[in-house]
Amino acid sequence: MATELSPVSQIPPEFHVKVDHDQCRKCKRCVLNCSFGCMQFKDKVTPDHSKCVACHRCTTFCPENAISITDHPMVYKENANWTERIRQNTLKQAETGGILLTGMGNPKPYPILWDHLLIDACQVTNPSIDPLREPMELRTFLGSKPDKLEFERDEHNNVRLKTQLAPHIQLDIPVIFAAMSYGAVSHNVHKSLAIAANKMGTLMNTGEGGLHEDLYPYSGRIMVQVASGRFGVHSDYLKAGAAVEIKIGQGAKPGIGGHLPGEKVGLEISKTRMIPVGTDALSPAPHHDIYSIEDLSQLIFAIKEATDYMKPVSVKIAAVHNVAAIASGIVRAGADIVTIDGFRGGTGATPAIIRDNVGIPIELALAAVDQRLRDEGIRNQASLVCAGSIREAADVAKAIALGADACVIGTAALIALGCRVCQKCYTGNCAWGIATQRPELTRRLDPDVGSQRLCNLLTAWKHELQEVLGSLGVNSIESLRGSRERLRGIGLDKETLEILGVKPAGVGM
Amino acid sequence: MVMTIDAKGMYYRELNKMIRTAIEEGETEFVLDNINGQRYIGDAIKAKAKITIHGTPGNDMAVFMNGPTIEVFANGQDGIANTMNSGEIIIHGMVGDVIGYGMRGGKLMIKGDVGYRVGIHMKEYKTQVPVIVAGGCAGDFYGEYMAGGVMILLGLGAGEDKPIAGDYLGTGMHGGVIFLRGKVEEYQLGAEVAVMELDEKDLKLVTTYVTEWCEHFGHDVDEIMSRPFIKLKAVSSRPYGNLYAY
Numbered sequence: 001m002a003t004e005l006s007p008v009s010q011i012p013p014e015f016h017v018k019v020d021h022d023q024c025r026k027c028k029r030c031v032l033n034c035s036f037g038c039m040q041f042k043d044k045v046t047p048d049h050s051k052c053v054a055c056h057r058c059t060t061f062c063p064e065n066a067i068s069i070t071d072h073p074m075v076y077k078e079n080a081n082w083t084e085r086i087r088q089n090t091l092k093q094a095e096t097g098g099i100l101l102t103g104m105g106n107p108k109p110y111p112i113l114w115d116h117l118l119i120d121a122c123q124v125t126n127p128s129i130d131p132l133r134e135p136m137e138l139r140t141f142l143g144s145k146p147d148k149l150e151f152e153r154d155e156h157n158n159v160r161l162k163t164q165l166a167p168h169i170q171l172d173i174p175v176i177f178a179a180m181s182y183g184a185v186s187h188n189v190h191k192s193l194a195i196a197a198n199k200m201g202t203l204m205n206t207g208e209g210g211l212h213e214d215l216y217p218y219s220g221r222i223m224v225q226v227a228s229g230r231f232g233v234h235s236d237y238l239k240a241g242a243a244v245e246i247k248i249g250q251g252a253k254p255g256i257g258g259h260l261p262g263e264k265v266g267l268e269i270s271k272t273r274m275i276p277v278g279t280d281a282l283s284p285a286p287h288h289d290i291y292s293i294e295d296l297s298q299l300i301f302a303i304k305e306a307t308d309y310m311k312p313v314s315v316k317i318a319a320v321h322n323v324a325a326i327a328s329g330i331v332r333a334g335a336d337i338v339t340i341d342g343f344r345g346g347t348g349a350t351p352a353i354i355r356d357n358v359g360i361p362i363e364l365a366l367a368a369v370d371q372r373l374r375d376e377g378i379r380n381q382a383s384l385v386c387a388g389s390i391r392e393a394a395d396v397a398k399a400i401a402l403g404a405d406a407c408v409i410g411t412a413a414l415i416a417l418g419c420r421v422c423q424k425c426y427t428g429n430c431a432w433g434i435a436t437q438r439p440e441l442t443r444r445l446d447p448d449v450g451s452q453r454l455c456n457l458l459t460a461w462k463h464e465l466q467e468v469l470g471s472l473g474v475n476s477i478e479s480l481r482g483s484r485e486r487l488r489g490i491g492l493d494k495e496t497l498e499i500l501g502v503k504p505a506g507v508g509m
Numbered sequence: 510m511v512m513t514i515d516a517k518g519m520y521y522r523e524l525n526k527m528i529r530t531a532i533e534e535g536e537t538e539f540v541l542d543n544i545n546g547q548r549y550i551g552d553a554i555k556a557k558a559k560i561t562i563h564g565t566p567g568n569d570m571a572v573f574m575n576g577p578t579i580e581v582f583a584n585g586q587d588g589i590a591n592t593m594n595s596g597e598i599i600i601h602g603m604v605g606d607v608i609g610y611g612m613r614g615g616k617l618m619i620k621g622d623v624g625y626r627v628g629i630h631m632k633e634y635k636t637q638v639p640v641i642v643a644g645g646c647a648g649d650f651y652g653e654y655m656a657g658g659v660m661i662l663l664g665l666g667a668g669e670d671k672p673i674a675g676d677y678l679g680t681g682m683h684g685g686v687i688f689l690r691g692k693v694e695e696y697q698l699g700a701e702v703a704v705m706e707l708d709e710k711d712l713k714l715v716t717t718y719v720t721e722w723c724e725h726f727g728h729d730v731d732e733i734m735s736r737p738f739i740k741l742k743a744v745s746s747r748p749y750g751n752l753y754a755y
Contacts (some may be wrong), residue, residue, distance in 0.1 A: 029593060082707050092754050093535070095754075096754040097754075098751070098752060098754030098755075099752055099753050099754065100753075100754050101753040101754060101755060133662070135748075206605075228593075228630075229611070229630060230592045230610070230611030230613075230630060230632075231632075233573070233577060233592050233611065234573065234592070234594040234613065235553035235554075235555050235573045235574075235575045235594065237554070238553060238573060259749055259752075261747075261750070262746070262747045262750065267753070270634070271634060273632075274613055274632040274633065274634040274637070274656075274657065275632055275634075275656045275657065275683075275684065276656075276657070276684055276746060277685060278746060278747075279656070279683050279746040279747060280683065280746070280747045280748070280749060280750060282654055282656070282681060282683065282748075283632075284630065284653075284681075288607055288610055288629045288630075288650075289569075289588055289591060289607045289610050290654075296549070298512075298569060298588070299567055299569075301548070301549070302548075302552060302569045302572045302573070302591070305521075305522075305525055305549045305552040305553065306552050306553030306572070306573045307553075308529065343750045351753075426755070427755060442615055450602050
């Protein structure tokens with residue numbers, strides 16, 4: 001039995017909430033909106049600073065703008081080695097004895113290579129194209145492409161395609177929504193994503209928690225996932241999806257399983273996942289039927305048999321050191337799509353030690369995988385989808401130029417829905433109704449409003465991508481795909497440039 | 510009508526396509542002769558059908574299966590009833606590894622031994638409860654991460670003193686129940702399981718399934734039930750709830 005510690009925590013608050021009582025008219029909206037128990041009312045609004053997570057719910061809904069949140073004004077004796085974060089975490093572990101749990105993507109200041117890549121543009125010698133005047137093609141097809149095309153003549157002597165094509169998914173924009181499970185996020189998030197994916201001609205991904213029966217009508221634009229816990233996986237689910245994804249790994253937690261805490265397993269989650277209410281939903285670290293590339297191939301073809309070879313099968317892995325060789329194995333195992341999730345990718349819950357220290361950046365992984373598949377002459381056999389902190393349309397353009405067929409957005413989509421990246425998804429208390437199953441919170445997100453916000457984001461990115469293509473003097477995203485000559489690196493060392501396959505800025509053709 | 514297929518030298522894709530097409534056309538009974546390692550038989554079939562197999566079927570038999578009954582008059586291989594939703598499988602022999610992985614419902618009756626990693630992450634929801642009854646012994650990781658369902662291991666043919674299952678028994682178990690007819694050592698158990706005695710209700714449940722098993726494989730129910738069973742259950746529905754600092 002552990003020794004009972006003092007009820008007073010030694011951990012100082014992270015944030016300081018200031019209420020301007022001259023402005024405050026005591027409407028208590030902040031108290032009603034706060035889902036973390038910070039805003040309390042004792043004659044006047046009295047914040048418990050230690051409970052604030054900086055989710056901005058109170059400040060957003062205060063009609064008088066009377067609330068401000070700052071870092072807690074606590075000075076630590078300066079120390080570049082024993083940072084505040086490390087000292088706070090040490091105190092927390094001394095008090096709990098637990099693995100530090102966190103949410104969202106890696107926040108540490110590792111180099112972001114997207115911000116060291118610059119895009120080319122046309123000047124004089126080849127004219128740029130005005131996307132407002134001329135058509136710009138963003139259409140993308142995900143799936144296996146044939147090694148060669150064969151043609152034949154029909155009875156009327158017309159030429160027709162003889163080669164039988166593998167199943168493909170048509171995307172109107174090369175940006176798809178990330179796998180976020182029903183359980184990690186709310187039903188209204190899933191519905192918002194499903195509606196938006198249908199309207200924008202792209203895909204959402206169920207994540208590993210199955211698909212709620214209400215969302216089957218949208219399934220033509222839903223990629224259904226099969227993960228190690230096999231939650232919600234059955235024949236109708238596989239047949240309903242536009243594509244099926246085998247989840248091996250996730251950028252935020254490569255090599256480990258997932259524990260959806262019992263707090264988030266209510267009646268509906270229990271039904272979709274087939275586990276009792278209140279139990280932890282445990283996803284084992286590996287699939288216990290996959291211990292090799294041959295085993296992976298066995299599951300890929302089990303799914304292809306189950307769907308009569310009508311759906312592309314994707315395999316999602318985290319970007320790890322040996323990612324290029326692994327991706328090659330995945331393509332050879334029969335995957336139609338390889339999804340690679342970089343080490344800055346998000347999650348609903350993961351040990352901080354894994355999120356912050358394991359894996360490699362998506363930029364390097366993507367370049368290495370694309371090059372490896374080209375070198376081996378199998379790049380056409382699978383589409384390459386890249387994930388792991390695609391923040392803006394510029395990242396998409398750069399990823400496409402590095403060799404991606406499409407990009408995945410998770411955090412960006414959630415921010416569009418109201419997320420403030422407070423990293424408390426694992427608590428199930430999300431004030432914006434996103435990463436929670438508490439009904440009084442989930443109803444804060446209206447799927448009609450949410451889906452419209454997602455559509456707006458994608459529409460904006462679509463126009464931005466078209467602007468970039470126009471300035472590059474090409475009229476289709478296909479012309480940029482894998483065209484690393486249109487990128488230049490800035491402030492990168494020689495080895496990094498070599499892996500990325502781009503020249504340094506200042507070097508011409 | 511019974512559809513008989515001679516599968517000698519037939520590739521699995523052709524065989525399974527033939528079965529799928531016939532089922533769509535209303536066929537309900539199949540006899541497959543000369544089966545020799547063809548994979549995925551019964552994969553994702555959602556129908557009431559009976560498939561009788563002569564010969565040894567390949568891996569992932571009845572994966573995602575939803576309804577049919579499969580009876581195999583030989584041994585089975587790996588991955589049987591992988592993520593199966595409903596239906597019944599009877600195997601007159603022994604089977605390989607990863608049996609009933611993520612199984613969501615239906616029944617699996619095996620005459621002999623089962624391999625490693627059997628019944629990992631089986632689940633249940635209300636009346637949909639998967640069941641695996643095996644007559645012989647099991648390898649390591651039996652019932653690992655088990656979240657629901659019933660597993661019965663009879664240990665027939667094992668000596669009095671030898672454990673009837675391998676190590677890491679029920680590791681990470683957080684739901685469901687395991688009944689063992691025979692002994693296991695304390696060190697073999699996962700930290701998340703407790704050994705209990707059977708109550709009246711348990712005994713009735715075990716007798717029902719053992720009776721069914723005996724009907725398939727011709728053993729005497731009373732003789733099997735004469736030896737005591739032990740019951741394994743999860744200590745907690747949240748075995749890793751205290752692992753983290755929030």
